[in-house]
Amino acid sequence: xxxxxxxxxxxxxxxxxxxxxxxxxxxxxxxxxxxxxxxxxxxxxxxxxxxxxxxxxxxxxxxxxxxxxxxxxxxxxxxxxxxxxxxxxxxxxxxxxxxxxxxxxxxxxxxxxxxxxxxxxxxxxxxxxxxxxxxxxxxxxxxxxxxxxxxxxxxxxxxxxxxxxxxxxxxxxxxxxxxxxxxxxxxxxxxxxxxxxxxxxxxxxxxxxxxxxxxxxxxxxxxxxxxxxxxxxxxxxxxxxxxxxxxxxxxxxxxxxxxxxxxxxxxxxxxxxxxxxxxxxxxxxxxxxxxxxxxxxxxxxxxxxxxxxxxxxxxxxxxxxxxxxxxxxxxxxxxxxxxxxxxxxxxxxxxxxxxxxxxxxxxxxxxxxxxxxxxxxxxxxxxxxxxxxxxxxxxxxxxxxxxxxxxxxxxxxxxxxxxxxxxxxxx
Amino acid sequence: xxxxxxxxxxxxxxxxxxxxxxxxxxxxxxxxxxxxxxxxxxxxxxxxxxxxxxxxxxxxxxxxxxxxxxxxxxxxxxxxxxxxxxxxxxxxxxxxxxxxxxxxxxxxxxxxxxxxxxxxxxxx
Ligand SMILES: Cc1cc2nc3c(=O)[nH]c(=O)nc-3n(C[C@H](O)[C@H](O)[C@H](O)COP(=O)(O)OP(=O)(O)OC[C@H]3O[C@@H](n4cnc5c(N)ncnc54)[C@H](O)[C@@H]3O)c2cc1C
Ligand code: SF4
Numbered sequence: 350x351x352x353x354x355x356x357x358x359x360x361x362x363x364x365x366x367x368x369x370x371x372x373x374x375x376x377x378x379x380x381x382x383x384x385x386x387x388x389x390x391x392x393x394x395x396x397x398x399x400x401x402x403x404x405x406x407x408x409x410x411x412x413x414x415x416x417x418x419x420x421x422x423x424x425x426x427x428x429x430x431x432x433x434x435x436x437x438x439x440x441x442x443x444x445x446x447x448x449x450x451x452x453x454x455x456x457x458x459x460x461x462x463x464x465x466x467x468x469x470x471x472x473x474x475x476x477x478x479x480x481x482x483x484x485x486x487x488x489x490x491x492x493x494x495x496x497x498x499x500x501x502x503x504x505x506x507x508x509x510x511x512x513x514x515x516x517x518x519x520x521x522x523x524x525x526x527x528x529x530x531x532x533x534x535x536x537x538x539x540x541x542x543x544x545x546x547x548x549x550x551x552x553x554x555x556x557x558x559x560x561x562x563x564x565x566x567x568x569x570x571x572x573x574x575x576x577x578x579x580x581x582x583x584x585x586x587x588x589x590x591x592x593x594x595x596x597x598x599x600x601x602x603x604x605x606x607x608x609x610x611x612x613x614x615x616x617x618x619x620x621x622x623x624x625x626x627x628x629x630x631x632x633x634x635x636x637x638x639x640x641x642x643x644x645x646x647x648x649x650x651x652x653x654x655x656x657x658x659x660x661x662x663x664x665x666x667x668x669x670x671x672x673x674x675x676x677x678x679x680x681x682x683x684x685x686x687x688x689x690x691x692x693x694x695x696x697x698x699x700x701x702x703x704x705x706x707x708x709x710x711x712x713x714x715x716x717x718x719x720x721x722x723x724x725x726x727x728x729x730x731x732x733x734x735x736x737x738x739x740x741x742x743x744x745x746x747x748x749x750x751x752x753x754x755x756x757x758x759x760x761x762x763x764x765x766x767x768x769x770x771x772x773x774x775x776x
Numbered sequence: 777x778x779x780x781x782x783x784x785x786x787x788x789x790x791x792x793x794x795x796x797x798x799x800x801x802x803x804x805x806x807x808x809x810x811x812x813x814x815x816x817x818x819x820x821x822x823x824x825x826x827x828x829x830x831x832x833x834x835x836x837x838x839x840x841x842x843x844x845x846x847x848x849x850x851x852x853x854x855x856x857x858x859x860x861x862x863x864x865x866x867x868x869x870x871x872x873x874x875x876x877x878x879x880x881x882x883x884x885x886x887x888x889x890x891x892x893x894x895x896x897x898x899x900x
Binding site for chain 1: 784785786788789791793810827828829830831832834839840841842844846853856860874892893894
């Protein structure tokens with residue numbers, strides 16, 4: 350904890366999930382003396398504290414850990430290297446002049462100045478309003494992540510008979526968790542013609558417990574006055590229109606929504622950070638610098654990652670660059686090369702890269718595809734007719750990020766490129 | 777009797793689609809696996825399927841009413857609900873340290889249930 354708050358810090362990190370923790374640790378290790386993390390929660394660790402299932406850290410630690418264990422390793426390290434932190438404190442505003450306004454129940458309102466800022470507020474869940482389910486508004490409709498917090502942290506079961514809308518990982522993991530706690534999960538409905546989460550979660554969360562999954566289905570209507578009594582499920586066509594005559598009433602007392610995550614960027618926008626409408630996160634370069642000098646982004650605030658290991662990696666990069674900026678050691682006049690989304694690519698992160706980075710480090714390009722392709726494909730980075738890098742994948746799916754590493758050997762071709770266009774096509 | 781079966785390997789996030797040719801519970805051949813672990817998985821699924829199990833245990837005197845716990849190794853799948861019934865009876869006292877054994881040799885399977893995190897005692 351911060352014993353005595355200073356008024357000025359080298360690096361202030363907003364949010365202490367895995368992204369913020371990695372950024373703070375890396376900033377400290379790279380020469381920033383005064384590093385402060387701020388989180389509105391009562392503990393460090395972010396959303397991982399409620400993700401009690403295994404599956405974290407296979408890449409980072411070569412171990413299959415539950416979320417809280419993964420978080421604790423970084424919490425211990427952050428405390429070990431002497432990073433200050435402020436909990437139970439909400440950041441209200443971040444300015445382009447790198448001022449941070451924070452308020453807490455104990456400390457009251459404070460204004461802090463940073464040489465560099467890392468925003469690491471994570472993401473939030475899409476809600477009913479954002480997907481527009483008609484019908485009355487009884488109790489018993491919650492997002493899957495909120496239910497996850499209730500069940501795993503607060504010890505409160507939100508219902509007995511569930512329907513889950515969305516086949517993302519959080520929804521499937523909650524289906525298993527609720528079954529463990531004695532609830533009945535009647536059905537998982539998915540509007541897309543494919544599973545949006547990982548197939549291993551389909552096996553170990555749904556198949557193992559005979560929980561039925563219906564693709565191309567959605568909730569047409571919620572029935573119930575004070576409490577959910579049933580939902581009407583319906584099949585949809587290619588344009589998500591209900592197919593007449595396919596409605597089915599499923600009695601239940603709770604509907605959980607697992608319909609996507611959105612990067613949490615209200616604060617970033619207040620600071621003047623420009624967002625990419627495709628990712629809902631800031632436009633960033635290969636050091637995760639935003640358009641505002643000295644403001645960097647780490648973790649799910651950039652775009653929603655599938656694996657926490659990636660969140661940690663981006664945090665390490667953002668933290669190191671923030672420390673360099675705070676010490677005045679950044680490339681002063683970078684000549685950026687933009688990236689672009691080509692065939693079957695929805696977006697590419699980072700949005701622009703400084704070729705000089707490749708003389709010291711590799712750069713990971715990360716993409717999401719628009720359409721699934723269940724066959725061997727070639728991912729290509731091109732500039733006009735020039736091929737700069739390529740990679741084979743056995744398949745690509747919208748739910749699983751595609752990565753491609755640029756290396757030192759690509760330095761010359763990248764330096765001379767006008768853009769780096771990424772595309773995916775069958776081999 | 778020789779038979780083929782479809783399976784999805786759950787060892788890593790790749791989730792390969794396996795086609796398993798077997799004679800009884802002996803795997804003759806797997807196709808579709810990217811690495812050798814796919815074969816190991818198929819063999820285990822036919823003879824002794826296991827899963828990692830994560831749940832919570834009640835804790836007294838801590839900042840939260842529950843502490844997350846998990847099986848230190850994959851647990852026999854048919855006995856998961858027996859295990860959950862057993863774990864649900866437990867109540868432990870804070871402080872708890874990460875990896876502390878919460879239930880030793882669960883159901884005589886030789887697998888410990890351990891805490892997923894530290895849980896300090898609430899300062900009053
Ligand atoms: C419900 C849910 C379940 C998930 N389950 C999984 C999973 O099973 N496996 C997986 O790999 N990934 C999962 N994820 C993705 C997960 O978010 C990432 O893996 C990882 O936790 C993201 O790290 P982060 O640091 O970017 O964000 P987070 O862990 O979300 O941390 C952000 C932190 O910022 C704080 N914060 C936000 N705004 C402010 C503010 N204004 N002032 C102060 N503090 C603020 C929050 O309190 C939070 O602690 C899940 C995400 C959600 C939302
Ligand atoms: S076969 Fe190998 S690569 Fe494929 S899911 Fe299993 S462990 Fe992963």
